[in-house]
Amino acid sequence: AQSVSQHNHHVILSEAASLELGCNYSYGGTVNLFWYVQYPGQHLQLLLKYFSGDPLVKGIKGFEAEFIKSKFSFNLRKPSVQWSDTAEYFCAVNFYNAGNMLTFGGGTRLMVKP
Amino acid sequence: DTGVSQDPRHKITKRGQNVTFRCDPISEHNRLYWYRQTLGQGPEFLTYFQNEAQLEKSRLLSDRFSAERPKGSFSTLEIQRTEQGDSAMYLCASSLGEGDQAQHFGDGTRLSIL
Numbered sequence: 292a293q294s295v296s297q298h299n300h301h302v303i304l305s306e307a308a309s310l311e312l313g314c315n316y317s318y319g320g321t322v323n324l325f326w327y328v329q330y331p332g333q334h335l336q337l338l339l340k341y342f343s344g345d346p347l348v349k350g351i352k353g354f355e356a357e358f359i360k361s362k363f364s365f366n367l368r369k370p371s372v373q374w375s376d377t378a379e380y381f382c383a384v385n386f387y388n389a390g391n392m393l394t395f396g397g398g399t400r401l402m403v404k405p
Numbered sequence: 406d407t408g409v410s411q412d413p414r415h416k417i418t419k420r421g422q423n424v425t426f427r428c429d430p431i432s433e434h435n436r437l438y439w440y441r442q443t444l445g446q447g448p449e450f451l452t453y454f455q456n457e458a459q460l461e462k463s464r465l466l467s468d469r470f471s472a473e474r475p476k477g478s479f480s481t482l483e484i485q486r487t488e489q490g491d492s493a494m495y496l497c498a499s500s501l502g503e504g505d506q507a508q509h510f511g512d513g514t515r516l517s518i519l
Contacts, residue, residue, distance in 0.1 A: 398445075
């Protein structure tokens with residue numbers, strides 16, 4: 292079965308530090324890729340998505356992600372984090388051969404120290 | 406608020422009881438999804454509707470679980486004879502369909518089995 296891995300379960304950064312969260316998936320076929328964020332007490336919100344085209348995707352709140360097909364990766368980046376970025380981040384993949392469902396990674400809990 | 410709406414937000418029940426959750430998707434979205442999320446994990450897919458048709462079901466969806474979307478608008482998820490292992494957050498999401506497959510999530514229903 293296809294799977295999604297997020298290598299960092301917990302990340303602690305100071306404000307203004309750069310962020311990169313890893314996401315890898317197990318399937319070599321066509322995929323749609325997503326990053327979601329869940330702020331404390333809130334619902335999952337879409338940060339950005341990749342369907343096709345430019346592999347560098349820009350999302351909301353200064354986040355971006357790069358799709359590297361040869362590495363089956365879709366890492367999330369932000370050049371300078373803020374305290375308000377403290378949240379849990381989920382990578383999700385729609386595998387074309389698995390229908391319309393999303394397969395999620397286990398999440399990365401980010402804490403930004405002021 | 407025109408996002409995905411779920412009711413109730415919390416449900417506490419005794420083992421063996423039946424529970425039903427409701428989801429109202431974003432109004433123009435014809436696709437509706439149910440996921441389950443346990444502590445420290447990413448959401449896991451349960452089932453998917455396109456309009457009123459239930460098109461995909463996960464192996465996680467045992468015969469105690471049933472979902473409906475009778476008129477292609479709101480959906481219900483029923484769990485019969487609840488067990489301790491059913492304790493989780495039940496998430497509903499909706500998407501527009503072809504052309505924009507990004508899924509938008511509700512706040513979820515947290516189920517606790519005593």
